[in-house]
Amino acid sequence: MLTLFNRRIGKRTLRELAWELYRGGAYRPPRSELELAQLVQIQRRISGGVPVPKMPYAPGNRKVGRIWTFDLPPVLTCPYATFCGRPGSAGLYRGRGLVCYDINIARYNPLHLLREYINFIHVVREGYSWLRDWTRFVVDYRGARIIRFHVGGDLFSYWYWGYLKRLASDFPHVTFYLYTRSFPIVAASPERPHNLVVLMSLDGANYKAYEKYGAYFDHITYLAAGEDARGQIPAIDALAKWAAQNGKRLIIFLEHRRLPQLRQALEKYSQYICPNELGVNTTCERCRRCFAPPRDRHFTA
Ligand code: SF4
Numbered sequence: 001m002l003t004l005f006n007r008r009i010g011k012r013t014l015r016e017l018a019w020e021l022y023r024g025g026a027y028r029p030p031r032s033e034l035e036l037a038q039l040v041q042i043q044r045r046i047s048g049g050v051p052v053p054k055m056p057y058a059p060g061n062r063k064v065g066r067i068w069t070f071d072l073p074p075v076l077t078c079p080y081a082t083f084c085g086r087p088g089s090a091g092l093y094r095g096r097g098l099v100c101y102d103i104n105i106a107r108y109n110p111l112h113l114l115r116e117y118i119n120f121i122h123v124v125r126e127g128y129s130w131l132r133d134w135t136r137f138v139v140d141y142r143g144a145r146i147i148r149f150h151v152g153g154d155l156f157s158y159w160y161w162g163y164l165k166r167l168a169s170d171f172p173h174v175t176f177y178l179y180t181r182s183f184p185i186v187a188a189s190p191e192r193p194h195n196l197v198v199l200m201s202l203d204g205a206n207y208k209a210y211e212k213y214g215a216y217f218d219h220i221t222y223l224a225a226g227e228d229a230r231g232q233i234p235a236i237d238a239l240a241k242w243a244a245q246n247g248k249r250l251i252i253f254l255e256h257r258r259l260p261q262l263r264q265a266l267e268k269y270s271q272y273i274c275p276n277e278l279g280v281n282t283t284c285e286r287c288r289r290c291f292a293p294p295r296d297r298h299f300t301a
Pocket residue numbers: 251273274275276282283284285287288289290291
């Protein structure tokens with residue numbers, strides 16, 4: 001994964017270009033559309049005309065609808081990655097290769113990884129005010145009402161988790177949501193504003209963590225992946241039962257490379273599977289299953 005940062009974009013590596021853009025002030029939060037246009041000029045000058053992202057946030061797409069996303073580099077910011085991003089203990093997973101959706105996007109789309117790396121540099125170097133001011137821009141000037149964190153990346157530290165909680169309290173009319181494998185970070189200080197919805201990302205390697213940490217999350221998700229779907233059914237049964245008993249939703253995602261086989265093997269569990277994975281013509285904005293909070297929540301800040 002780290003070798004992807006050394007890929008060339010124009011005359012420089014992706015890593016060099018991200019740092020030059022940072023040092024040149026190309027992503028200072030704008031306070032108007034005019035200031036954004038000025039930033040784009042700075043970005044063009046520094047990149048020598050090579051296309052670079054205009055903003056840290058990305059607008060929605062056909063799958064999610066009008067949901068804005070803020071991403072970080074996968075693996076680098078995923079301290080609790082399982083077989084999704086790192087080789088090693090795979091539990092019930094039988095398969096080869098990394099299944100992280102975002103690593104696969106980053107492989108084919110250097111611009112996507114560049115945006116993620118630029119975001120990481122700025123969050124670490126510039127701190128909370130940088131994130132807050134860009135959020136204000138997309139909320140005030142682009143009408144963002146639902147923001148998803150980390151299509152790529154994850155909660156990588158306790159202080160960064162604190163940033164997201166502050167952000168949700170500074171923008172109470174915006175819904176923020178994220179999926180995470182960084183269970184201990186959330187559990188260490190689970191109180192949060194009602195408009196920050198946090199889902200557990202479980203899979204065949206870490207699914208037992210619901211017993212210890214599940215209570216701190218709004219909903220739980222399970223990534224069904226690998227050759228042996230049937231071997232994962234007892235785990236899925238246990239998760240579905242636990243979710244029902246605890247007033248949370250279980251949402252199942254399917255490894256995209258094996259979509260037809262997994263759909264067939266898990267047909268009995270269709271009610272839990274994300275409708276997008278089943279080929280239903282919808283968007284996250286319409287579906288809302290992931291980010292509608294449960295009715296009674298115990299960890300409101
Ligand atoms: S369950 Fe609904 S909200 Fe969640 S990812 Fe699938 S379509 Fe989006």
